[in-house]
Amino acid sequence: MATKKIHGCLVFCLCIVITWGRSALADPGPQTLWYNEPASQWEAAFPIGNGRLGAMVYGGVATETIQLNEDTFxxxxxxxxxxxxxxxxLPEIRRLLSIGDYDAASKMAEKHITSQGAQGMPYQSxxxxxLEFSGHQNYTHYYRELDLENALTTTRYQIDDVKYQREVFSSFVDNVIIIHLTASEKNALNFSISLSHPDEMPVSVITKSASLLMQGTSIDHEGIKGQVKLANLVKIVKHDGxxxxxDQSLNITNASDVIIVASLAxxxxxxxxxxxxALRKAxxxxxxxxxxxTGVNKAYQSALQEHTQFYQEYFNRVSLNLGSNSFVKEPTDIRIKEFANRYDPSLVALYFQFGRYLLISSSQPGSQAANLQGIWNPHSTPPWDSKYTLNIxxxxxxxxxxxxxxxELNEPYIRLVRELAExxxxxxxxxxxxxGWMAHHNTDIWRISGAIDWSWxxxxxxxxxxVEHLWQKYLYSGDExxxxxxxxxxxxxxxxxEDFxxxxxxxxxxxxxxxxxxxxxxxVTGQKIAAGVTLDNQLLFDLFSHSIRAAKILNLDNSSIQKWQGIIDKLPPMQIGxxxxxxxxxxxxDDPEDHHRHVSHLYGLYPSNLISPIxxxxxxxxxxxxxxxxxxPSTGWSMNWKINLWARLLNGNRALKLIKDQIQLVKxxxxxxxxxxxxxxxxxPPFQIDGNFGFTSGVVEMLIQSHDGSIHLLPALPEVWPAGEVKGLVARGGFIVDxxxxxxxxxxxxxxxRLGGNLRLRTYAPLPKEQGFKTTIATGSNSNPFxxxxxxxxxxxxxxxxxxxLSxxxxxLSEINTKAGQSYIWGQ
Known part of the structure; x- marks a missing residue:
């Protein structure tokens, strides 16, 4: 009997060694970012978030840094x-523009249109x-990962014979950040916890029992007094040491299992x-x-599972497989560095899903909308204040x-627009x-609507x-x-x-x-100020056209419909120079040597559909x-806009070139x-999250488009993606496409x-055989109102x-009249 117990123990220990060995050698899944060293800079740390609370986890050994954000601070x-x-x-500025005195018009606008005071408030860390660990300088078997499938970051390493693991997630369910630390041997976890704030912002830190409390008030900025009060509450809720x-830290000794919770408000x-x-909320x-x-033995696993299930309800709706190879076994930063020089299609799929992960993590119903950096920012005065730049x-x-x-993640966007309309x-x-209502090119959490940034x-x-995005939501959902x-x-x-x-x-x-x-x-003028620019004309064409369609659907405002159509007729047309x-x-x-990052006049190509090859x-x-x-080559967000634009130009190889330009390592x-x-x-650079989101939408535009009268399948597929699979993409009219x-x-x-109605499909080759139904050759206009x-x-x-x-x-072009709730399959 004793022999059997010893044998069972050896098997159990061997399983632990094998599991640890696999982790240390790194065998990550396709939805994993992983690295074999701690983050040495903020831009190498892992972002986690639940819409309201964000954190950047460095994965340090002797020192672990977890930088915190709360979306209303x-x-x-x-x-x-x-x-x-x-x-x-206004009349004089317009007169100056009409006679071509752009210098004088610009100076006058800077004085009389741009705010002479506040230029928008910054989002703050x-x-x-x-976390400071005793004796953790010499370590082996280091591994850290961000698991996109579970919204969880994990750090593992070994010191002598002791294996350490640290898991961190921002719980969608419990609205706190949870940190779980374990060691493979008793009494091996010895560390201290403290809170600090960057940029010497005045804060107070007190300790009480097993908790730390840091409180402070947001900074004064550009004449506006800081009035947002922060409570940052951290507590050790479970431990065995x-x-x-x-005075300002907690010391944990002789532990092997510790759970820490950070609550911010x-x-x-x-x-x-x-x-x-603030304190009561936290x-x-x-x-x-x-x-x-602290409720049951497996309470942590239960909390993690609830968090993961909530997250996966969003994340698992879409999958993408462009093929894979051995490069997935390399650290992610190496794959980024080498991407342009070799074939690594699974990194594109990972980048695509990373954008979805970031959006799920930074924009949830009830949270603030994702700002210029989502919810992740380590500064009190970040670049561009992390405000909402509204000109793209x-x-x-x-x-x-x-x-x-x-x-569902549009709710914070819609709420911001609704408040900005106020x-x-x-x-x-x-x-x-x-x-009516208007705003200029920027706003912040206070929904400022005045002009900022002088000549801009x-x-x-x-x-x-x-409002164009609000209209597009209707085209996808059909929700009246x-x-x-x-x-x-x-x-x-x-x-x-109408008035302006x-x-x-x-x-x-x-x-x-x-x-x-x-x-x-x-x-020609050297000034930004102008009149009648192409972007404005395209935007107003869409605004009035879509408002007319909305009014007709809702059976409202017949008099406005006639007035708006009269305005459309008098808007400047697009011009070829x-x-x-x-x-x-x-x-x-236009100057053909102008390489400015903005390509605003191409709004009509994407995201709008005013420009079409047909x-x-x-x-x-x-x-x-x-x-x-x-x-x-350009700034990151601009290159990602161009991925979408080249996809709309039906040029998959050029879109892929922009993907290669984007996936180049920047330090x-x-x-x-x-x-x-x-x-x-x-x-x-520096970091702007819009580029990540633009990349994700750009890959979609390469695989499916639904703006030009039909669902165009594989419209801009690069030659180097000959085989693949995508599930769960959505086309206008409520069609889900695999x-x-x-x-x-x-x-x-x-x-x-989802909604029924005519389904029209465009492909470059005949579709496989229908399963149990018949399509017809499509002619004329699509009867589907979407x-x-x-x-x-x-x-x-x-x-x-x-x-x-391009012909x-x-x-x-084929079509079939569909019924709501039914699926239609071509091929086996």
Whole structure:
């Protein structure tokens, strides 16, 4: 009997050794970022988040750093930043623009439109949780990973014969950050815990029993007093050792299993109300989590499982397989470094899913919307204040939501727009004497609607871009309740431009003046300020067109419909310039050597659908010329926008080139060369999260498009992705699409119809055989109302040059009338 016990023990120990050996040798799954050394910089640490609480986990050994964020901890307090001098100055600024005095117009706008005070408040770090371990300098078998399938980060290492493991996650269920530390031997965990804050922000730290409390108030900024109070509460809720207190730290000795909970909260209720009790909120979160974690023997596993199940309800909706090879066994930073020089398709799939992971982790119903850095920021005054940049970057954050089945995550975006529509009514009336609502190119948690950043300030068209995303949500969902709820926001944006548009006497067009093509100085004038720019014209065409469609669906505002159509008829058309480029400005000012990061005039190609190879082939060519002239290498977010644009141009190989330009390792935090940091964060540089989200949406556009009258399958597939599989992508009209392909052609297709209606499919090769139903050859326009095409305005051409057009005449177009709730399968 004793022999059997010894044998069983040896087998058990051997299993532990084998398991540890596999971990140490790194055999990660395809959805794992992993590294064989701790993070040496913030951009190499792992991001975790639950929408409200974020953390960056370094995976240190002797010192573990966990940098913390709470999504409402911003500088300043409730305010707006309007420059009421704009109303009186507006006629003169417009006159100066009409006579071509752009220098004087710019100076006047900087003084009378841009805020002379606050330029927006910064999003702040909520502090750092420090763990200091005794005697952990010499270690072996180091491994750390971020498991995207479970939203969990794990660090493992060995010192002598003792194996240490640390798991950290930001619980979606319990609304706290949970840290679990274990050692393979008794009494082997000896460490201290402390809290600190960057940039010497005044905070107080006290210890009590097994907890630490750091409290502070957000900083004053640009004349606005800091009023957001932070409570950062950390407690050891379970342990098998001893705890000793010092003035500002806790010391844990002789332990082998420790659970730490970090609970953070502020006094923020909403952008107008900061009267909550921060400490009480943090204590309540902590109390509920502690109660669960100390309840039963497997309480930690239960809490982790609940967190994972909640997360996977989002994450598991979409999968992507582009093939794999042995490179998956290499650390992720090495794969990023070598990606452009070799074939590593599974890294693209990982990057794609990393974007979805970041969005799930930084935008949840009830949280703040993902800002310029999601929820992850280590500074009190971060780059660009981590604000919401509204001239593409904020909208770009939410490009993946509908197409990758994350529609619920739009709630914070919609709430921000709804609140900005409230504060923006004050801007419309006091700055421009207009009805409705408006905002300029930036806002923050206080929903400022005034202009900021001096010469960058005079762009009044963010409202049109913001509501376009709200309309697109309807096209994917068919939810008329949603449409009815957002219609007043759409109408309010229309009302502003009813009053703000001005007649250009030279052309007879209604133009937006003053404005700019963000954020590009015109090559001829050297100034950003301009009038009648292409982006504005495209945005207003969409705004009024989609508001008309919404009004008809809801049977509202017949008089407004007629008025809005009259405005559409008088908007400037798109123009093809002397270089056969799509003009960026009203005048033919484009410089083919201009490599500015913004390509705002290509909004009509993506994310809009005003430019099409079928309907507007010459504009399609002109957009391609503009994109070629602007060049590929740029800042990170710009390259990821270009992935989407080249996909819309149906050029998968060029889109892949941009993917290679993006997946290049960046270590520095300055300069203009974009790429990817070691932890897969997008490098502007510095870090901007919009690039990660733009990458995800770009891969979708390469695999499926649904904007041009049909669902186009594999529209921009690169030659080096001959086989693959994607499940769960969403097309307009509520169609969920699964595709397998071989030799570049679809060999299996499953479409699930949520709403019913006509399903029209475009492919470059015949589809496999239908299973139990028949399709027909599609002709004419698509009867599905969610595929109604824009009524194209005639364009103007200023060159005699003609380029060959891209023909889709040889593609295959089939359709079937579907029933809601049913699936349709082609192939086996």
């Amino acid at each position: 911003w500088a300043g307090g409730p305010h707006n930043n309007l420059n009421v001098g704009a109303k009186e100055a 909520a502090g750092v949780l420090n 001893q705890i000793e207190q010092s 502020t006094n923020f209720n909403n952008y107008k109300d900061i009267n909550a009790n 204590e309540n979160y902590l109390y509920m989590a502690e109660k669960k974690l 970057n904020f909208e770009m954050n939410y490009w993946p939501t509908e197409v990758t089945q994350l529609t 504060s923006g009514r004050e801007a419309a009336e006091k700055m421009y004497g207009a009805r 300030g005079s762009w009044p068209t963010s409202n049109a871009w913001l 309740t949603h449409l009815k709820s957002i219609y007043p926001i759409m109408k309010g944006a229309c009302e502003f431009f 548009l001005v007649l250009d006497e030279k052309t007879g067009w209604l133009i937006v003046s003053p404005s700019m093509s963000p954020e590009n100085p015109a090559p 002397k270089y056969h480029q799509l003009q960026e400005w009203l005048q033919d000012w 309907r507007t082939p010459e504009l399609f060519n002109a957009a391609k010329v503009s994109l070629e002239q602007r060049g590929d 520095a935090t300055s300069g203009e060369a974009g790429g990817t940091y070691p932890n897969m964060f997008d490098a502007h 595709i397998k392909w071989q030799n570049g052609e679809v060999n299996y297709l499953k479409v699930t119809s 595929y109604e095409l824009p009524k194209d305005k005639p364009f103007i051409k200023h060159t005699n040059k003609n380029l060959p057009t 889709l005449d040889n593609s295959f």
